[in-house]
Amino acid sequence: MTKPKDSAGGWGALNSSMHFLRREGFLKGNATLLRMNKPGGFDCPGCAWPDPKNHSVAEFCENGVKALTYETTHKRADPALFARHTVSEMRGWDDFTLENTGRLTHPMAYDSGTDHYVGITWEEAFSRIAEQLRSLGSPDEAIFYTSGRTSNEAAFLYQLLGRLYGTNNFPDCSNMCHESSGVGMGESIGTGKGTVSLEDFEKADAIFIFGQNPGTNHPRMLTELQHASKRGAKIVSFNPLMESGLLAFTHPQHPVDMLLNRSTPISSSYYQVSVGGDLAAVRAMIKHILELEESRPGILDHAFIGDQTHGFDAFRAMVKSTSWEELLGQCGLSRQEISEAAETYIRAESVICCWAMGLTQHRHGVANIQEIVNLLLLRGNIGRPGAGPCPVRGHSNVQGDRTMGITEFPTESFLGALEKNFGFTAPRKHGYSVIHAIKAMAEGKARFFLGMGGNFASATPDSDLTWKALSNCDMTVHVSTHLNRSHVIHGKSALILPCLGRSEGDYQASGRQSVTVEDSMSMVHASTGINKPASPELWSEPAIVAGIGRALFPDGPVDWESLVGDYDLIRGRIEAVIPGFEGYNARIKERGGFHLRNPASHREWKTGTGKANFSANPLPDLSIAPGRLRLTTVRSHNQYNTTVYDYGDRYRGIEGERRVIFLNGEDMRGLGLDEGVRVTLRSHSGDGVVRRAPGFRPVAYSIPRGCAAAYFPETNVLVGIDDHALKSFTPMSKYIEITLEREQG
Numbered sequence: 001m002t003k004p005k006d007s008a009g010g011w012g013a014l015n016s017s018m019h020f021l022r023r024e025g026f027l028k029g030n031a032t033l034l035r036m037n038k039p040g041g042f043d044c045p046g047c048a049w050p051d052p053k054n055h056s057v058a059e060f061c062e063n064g065v066k067a068l069t070y071e072t073t074h075k076r077a078d079p080a081l082f083a084r085h086t087v088s089e090m091r092g093w094d095d096f097t098l099e100n101t102g103r104l105t106h107p108m109a110y111d112s113g114t115d116h117y118v119g120i121t122w123e124e125a126f127s128r129i130a131e132q133l134r135s136l137g138s139p140d141e142a143i144f145y146t147s148g149r150t151s152n153e154a155a156f157l158y159q160l161l162g163r164l165y166g167t168n169n170f171p172d173c174s175n176m177c178h179e180s181s182g183v184g185m186g187e188s189i190g191t192g193k194g195t196v197s198l199e200d201f202e203k204a205d206a207i208f209i210f211g212q213n214p215g216t217n218h219p220r221m222l223t224e225l226q227h228a229s230k231r232g233a234k235i236v237s238f239n240p241l242m243e244s245g246l247l248a249f250t251h252p253q254h255p256v257d258m259l260l261n262r263s264t265p266i267s268s269s270y271y272q273v274s275v276g277g278d279l280a281a282v283r284a285m286i287k288h289i290l291e292l293e294e295s296r297p298g299i300l301d302h303a304f305i306g307d308q309t310h311g312f313d314a315f316r317a318m319v320k321s322t323s324w325e326e327l328l329g330q331c332g333l334s335r336q337e338i339s340e341a342a343e344t345y346i347r348a349e350s351v352i353c354c355w356a357m358g359l360t361q362h363r364h365g366v367a368n369i370q371e372i373v374n375l376l377l378l379r380g381n382i383g384r385p386g387a388g389p390c391p392v393r394g395h396s397n398v399q400g401d402r403t404m405g406i407t408e409f410p411t412e413s414f415l416g417a418l419e420k421n422f423g424f425t426a427p428r429k430h431g432y433s434v435i436h437a438i439k440a441m442a443e444g445k446a447r448f449f450l451g452m453g454g455n456f457a458s459a460t461p462d463s464d465l466t467w468k469a470l471s472n473c474d475m476t477v478h479v480s481t482h483l484n485r486s487h488v489i490h491g492k493s494a495l496i497l498p499c500l501g502r503s504e505g506d507y508q509a510s511g512r513q514s515v516t517v518e519d520s521m522s523m524v525h526a527s528t529g530i531n532k533p534a535s536p537e538l539w540s541e542p543a544i545v546a547g548i549g550r551a552l553f554p555d556g557p558v559d560w561e562s563l564v565g566d567y568d569l570i571r572g573r574i575e576a577v578i579p580g581f582e583g584y585n586a587r588i589k590e591r592g593g594f595h596l597r598n599p600a601s602h603r604e605w606k607t608g609t610g611k612a613n614f615s616a617n618p619l620p621d622l623s624i625a626p627g628r629l630r631l632t633t634v635r636s637h638n639q640y641n642t643t644v645y646d647y648g649d650r651y652r653g654i655e656g657e658r659r660v661i662f663l664n665g666e667d668m669r670g671l672g673l674d675e676g677v678r679v680t681l682r683s684h685s686g687d688g689v690v691r692r693a694p695g696f697r698p699v700a701y702s703i704p705r706g707c708a709a710a711y712f713p714e715t716n717v718l719v720g721i722d723d724h725a726l727k728s729f730t731p732m733s734k735y736i737e738i739t740l741e742r743e744q745g
């Protein structure tokens with residue numbers, strides 16, 4: 001344990017990047033890095049932060065290095081590894097050990113007789129999948145899961161395959177992260193996507209950041225924040241934990257700053273809101289603004305509110321009737337802090353509000369997002385330069401996958417266009433989200449699971465139930481680059497289908513292919529892999545979907561072979577089905593790709609009222625029994641989603657371990673704990689089931705009293721399956737009521 005850092009980036013980031021390059025094979029990683037996030041190169045397989053128009057020589061961050069070296073590693077999870085270890089043995093390995101075995105090299109099938117994975121041919125794998133799917137009683141017994149790395153082309157073919165088969169069961173990782181943003185913004189402003197671009201970051205006078213840790217999860221965002229800070233824009237952060245990336249930043253690619261060890265302050269104000277208290281904090285700011293407006297009229301944009309919005313009077317009445325005592329009690333901030341934040345908001349001509357899962361993964365996750373939209377609407381901060389909502393997405397193509405139709409509730413217009421184009425009748429029944437898919441598998445209503453990327457067993461809540469659910473399936477199939485927990489928690493039969501990584505050359509009948517992705521700000525661009533694949537046996541994701549399609553539907557109506565032979569043809573079909581992709585193949589050749597039009601950015605409100613809606617949501621009930629803590633889950637700096645690149649967390653001062661719980665020092669003293677003991681975390685879910693996570697070491701950290709933080713996915717076991725956001729079904733991973741049980745010895 002070392003002192004938490006008070007600045008992100010700098011020499012620590014450079015040294016860490018060098019460490020990963022050395023560990024995984026310096027030469028290949030190093031050469032490939034210079035082609036990452038560049039026109040003609042490939043897209044970083046990490047987060048969805050957009051690329052700037054003017055690229056620097058090295059357009060990547062420390063996380064990008066980790067993501068890339070993870071792909072270019074010399075380690076191999078090959079048939080010899082599977083011959084040496086039984087699956088039961090591998091089940092005892094932790095997530096880091098599993099993934100650190102390296103790249104998968106061959107399609108493998110589980111052999112229950114020997115408890116080993118053994119090699120299988122691609123054609124045999126496809127025919128087993130087709131046979132299993134044909135044996136199901138109903139198409140709705142199959143689940144087609146997607147992770148956010150999947151390219152537009154693979155995702156489009158994948159949803160086509162599932163819908164041809166007859167189901168809308170497309171749970172995806174969006175269900176677990178920004179679904180609350182999609183639902184909340186959809187109701188409020190008629191779009192589930194952010195309305196801002198990188199250019200807006202250059203124009204904003206103030207950037208508010210809620211429940212987000214960009215230093216670890218979207219590191220290149222720090223470059224924009226650094227620019228904003230240098231030109232005098234205010235950056236206001238609301239976060240329970242003190243995070244180094246929100247404090248200051250030294251750009252590792254700026255030699256002068258590096259030589260002088262000079263960092264740029266990021267947050268001009270930092271408010272350590274209580275876990276779960278963001279809605280109250282934002283509403284308190286709004287209450288302050290409305291009160292000021294009464295004495296100092298003209299703060300609100302009345303013309304905008306009158307012309308463009310709906311529901312303001314009801315919302316204002318509700319805010320008025322909410323007491324200061326209740327608001328301050330929930331958010332844990334002082335009246336002074338709230339007035340400061342509100343005054344910063346008022347003084348700024350243009351405001352961007354960013355957020356991530358610190359806001360979405362609560363019972364009131366949708367209301368959190370809508371309160372931010374309410375705040376923006378007060379001064380017309382949507383649909384003009386330098387202003388707007390910015391939900392910062394996680395995985396690199398999570399937004400694009402949704403655009404491609406990966407959703408359990410597709411629109412009628414999408415299904416109609418799909419039917420017209422491919423000549424079949426698509427299912428209309430609402431499919432399963434992640435939560436519903438887990439329940440269906442656990443109850444035996446779903447018996448087949450296909451995961452296009454990701455690590456379902458580790459990413460999902462209620463680990464014990466999820467693992468039981470996967471084991472209940474007749475067949476589980478995973479398209480993956482690395483071995484992970486989802487391969488060792490498997491169905492009665494199981495297949496691992498190894499695929500190409502983003503950096504690897506994808507050659508099909510017509511030659512080398514590019515895929516496309518959509519970033520967090522709706523820019524669609526091409527990604528062309530350059531490296532020799534980790535194994536000649538790897539297939540691309542589109543080719544794997546097409547292989548299953550051929551085996552399942554040998555008589556049409558889709559000519560899978562031609563589509564996958566030339567991805568331009570897939571894009572042609574996307575263009576025909578999905579609005580906004582006109583001239584797709586030509587436009588991805590433009591430098592930086594093209595922007596998908598967002599109506600709300602132009603003040604076109606695709607809502608039921610035809611206006612931007614103020615939402616009058618009640619404050620949540622955050623009462624908690626004495627002795628309990630509110631636990632939020634966090635990622636370490638050595639992890640990306642479920643992928644753990646190494647133990648330790650440099651920014652928070654943690655070395656060589658992950659089973660730690662961050663606590664307020666005074667709470668620790670009150671509980672009689674020190675950093676030498678171990679505690680079991682016990683959650684208190686509404687369903688009454690006792691869930692425990694043992695072996696955690698308390699660590700004193702800068703976090704409000706009554707709050708705690710520990711790493712995902714180790715704490716997923718504590719989140720009950722019904723502990724999810726209202727309306728969006730996003731798991732409540734940022735608000736888990738727990739008590740601590742001191743372990744003996």
Ligand code: SF4
Nearest residue numbers: 044046047061064220
């Ligand atoms: S900011 Fe995100 S997309 Fe960019 S290099 Fe880092 S991990 Fe990759």
